[in-house]
Amino acid sequence: MKKLSSLQSKKFYRVKQPSHEFLCALCSAPRQMRYSKHLSIQNYLQILLLTLTASYFLFPLMKAKVVFLLFPVWLIFELGNKLLYRRELPCPYCGFDPSWYRRDVRVAKKMVQSFWQTNYPDLVGQKEAAILEQDPKSLGIQPITNSAPEEAENLSAQG
Numbered sequence: 001m002k003k004l005s006s007l008q009s010k011k012f013y014r015v016k017q018p019s020h021e022f023l024c025a026l027c028s029a030p031r032q033m034r035y036s037k038h039l040s041i042q043n044y045l046q047i048l049l050l051t052l053t054a055s056y057f058l059f060p061l062m063k064a065k066v067v068f069l070l071f072p073v074w075l076i077f078e079l080g081n082k083l084l085y086r087r088e089l090p091c092p093y094c095g096f097d098p099s100w101y102r103r104d105v106r107v108a109k110k111m112v113q114s115f116w117q118t119n120y121p122d123l124v125g126q127k128e129a130a131i132l133e134q135d136p137k138s139l140g141i142q143p144i145t146n147s148a149p150e151e152a153e154n155l156s157a158q159g
């Protein structure tokens with residue numbers, strides 16, 4: 001129970017200059033993300049600046065071919081951004097990853113389960129114990145058959 005109260009009082013993470021804000025599709029926690037799926041205008045300016053700087057230094061060696069420096073620089077930025085975005089995407093509160101949910105629901109489910117298993121093992125244990133404690137007989141038709149004759153008597157008394 002102590003763990004549960006610390007979970008409830010947990011503050012939500014804040015991100016400097018978030019690119020977008022949304023609610024987690026699974027736990028509805030407010031989410032902020034710094035990285036976006038696509039490169040920003042700022043990133044493109046950085047690519048340009050870096051390419052120009054590299055061309056300045058490599059021009060004596062490569063001459064006109066420095067134009068092609070743009071592509072590896074661009075690629076590095078794209079891959080780096082994608083990596084950071086993917087790393088930031090899973091919900092820090094419940095472990096839900098929307099990109100994996102789109103690709104393979106089973107993988108997304110496993111990720112959430114392992115997230116809870118590693119972060120709140122005692123809570124997961126409590127839930128499993130609660131499921132096992134439920135007696136299938138108590139959910140059966142036993143009470144209904146007991147009350148049935150009484151109901152019949154009441155009905156006959158009313159009639």
Ligand SMILES: [Zn+2]
Nearest residue numbers: 024027091094
């Ligand atoms: Zn979540």
